[in-house]
Amino acid sequence: MNKKIIAILMVALVAFASGVFAQEKVTLNVLNYADATQAGYSDEVALWAKFQADNPDITIVKEELNNEPFHQKVATYVAAGQMPDVFYSWPGGRSTAVQKKHLAKDLSKLLPKDLLALWPAAALNPKAQDSGYLSELPRAITYTSVMYTNVKLLKDNGLAIPKTYAELKRMVPKLKAKGIIPVAMANKDTWVMQSCLFSTISGRIAGDAFIDQVLAGKAKFTDKPFVAALTFVDTLYKDGVISRDSIQTPYGDVPGIFASGKAAFLIDGDWRQAAFLTDKTSGTALISPAAQKSDFALVEFPAIPGEKNPGLISAVLGTGMSISAAIPAGSAKAKAAVKLLTWWYGKEWTTMGLETGAYIPARKDIKSDKVEPFTTMMSAYYASVPKTGYVLDGVLDAAVCTPLNDGLQQIGLGTKTPAAVASDMQAAFDTWKAAQK
């Protein structure tokens, strides 16, 4: 009898002990935005595998999508109210529905304080996210306007980096006479002019405060400051600084045009630097690291006549990861999600982002001597920018931004005046505003 009792007690003890000491296995469904053709993708895959190997108690079920299929899937998850446990998101824009419905947790309360302290204040600003709190921690701050400059080509033609628009304009006849494009831009896609140049022009001439006033109904796009910004785009085309042919140039063509010395400048976003870095598959680069260092510079667009905000460059908080609000607080799943994000924003991952050129981390302590000159120059460029301003498609609804994007192209084609574009935008804004009530 005693033996039986002891045996039962031992079995019970073993069962209890295994319940207490066995690690609880957690499955995390992760929706990641992944473009396999972007710099660093293979390294990213290897790091995901490493996290999985290092954390056998967490099973990562990772879904990778990009472009519209990603947003369609998110829309389905939102409509169903079933967000993945961890998901890639934007501070606003395409993630507005996720943000405004508060489908993500506030990361400022979950991530370790010492980790958050490594981010600049601008990246942690809760007001910069549509949710009003830190629903995603931006891994980078994206500067959407960079003037990639072929310094050697300028020198060979007796020219120097322009400080003012007048200096840039004076270069045009000389460069054109030699068959060189003064400023290359891929304006076939309508978003490029708006995101990579006009937002900066608008920020310098009209200012973010003016856009805020328009959004509050206290000013109009048809007012003088905004029309003046649009008129400057017209001037760029009329002066030949930007060729009307750029409206026929696809987005994929400009790195080749610029790298082959057919253009003196390229205006594009900071992400474009990755196109020039060494291709790991072939070991070749569009611009070799040595040439990047000796022959090129990354500068801001020169001073514009009548600008109120000198040196302003359009920039937007980058993307990051969010944790589903549906995960119970303090649960094993919540802890696993925090562990995953702490690692995703950790030193190893962010250094990989920097070294592969995938992005320049917003995290302040990330340095590496393995980066190519363009990446180093981009960090220096960020530091040289005195003030950042809105990227308009980040603050305007798509219904208002579409007439702007189309209108900028129409100004380039000479089929619409700046005043008419401003008028179209105001009409679109009024309609959108009325629909919000």
Place this chain on the structure above:
Amino acid sequence: MTEEKVYTSHLGQIGDFLIKFFSYVIMTVFALLTIYPLIWLMINSLKPTPEFQISKLSFPASPTFANYTGAWKIGDFDKLIGNSLIYTIGTTIGVIFLSVLAGFAFAKIKRKATKPLYASFIIGLTLTTQSLMIPLFLEANLLHIYNTRFAVLLIYIGSGLPMGLYLCTEFIKSVPDSLVESSRIDGAGYFRIFLSIILPMTVPVITVLAILNITATWNEFALINILVSKTELKSLPLGINKFSGTLSSDYGKQFAALTVGMLPMLVFYLIFRKQITKGVAAGAVKG
């Protein structure tokens, strides 16, 4: 033969020649317009990305398959091609089997419920995939079949049935009722009639259905994007999407992935082009 007749016959020969000549010119132009992008894609898939960005039209200086090995590994294409085959074969067999059987019933078995039942299936032709995406996602979750091959096959077969039923029913309607009736008088049951009389006559419509379903299922994207999240359950189009970034920098791998996605359908067409042409023509005439 008079001189005038010889002249007229000669003119006729010249006319025939000119018609043939211009027909071939036009067909050659259209063939080139179709083939050139495919060849361009394949040529550029053999170049490193920096070489492509500098020179988009030239032949590769030193052709490399590194883009293919890279894309194959990154895209998990070995898994995805297997899945695509399972979905395509399963859906095609399922749709054909159910469509022919139900088409026979709707066309030849007259009951009160026949018309409403037939209409309830045909109404599916008017529904867009987009309108079904969220309800299907919710249903799959509710039934606990989200992230399963069963859900994908079930929904693929379901979405292929309206068109399959419509084609089969209308095709079988053209088989004379007297054939069915005389067989019934001879004592044959419906299943026997179906096997011995209807099925052999429906080969053209089965071919059409097979072509429609194989191409549609192989290329289907929207539904499977909603129904699965695990890589091991995804199909080839989802894998190729991974290489279609708007800000792409690695064009070599993108082109290699696109070529991998395109080749199976190209091979399918080359092998079965006669059957495809015959099947579509027969289906178009008899349906």
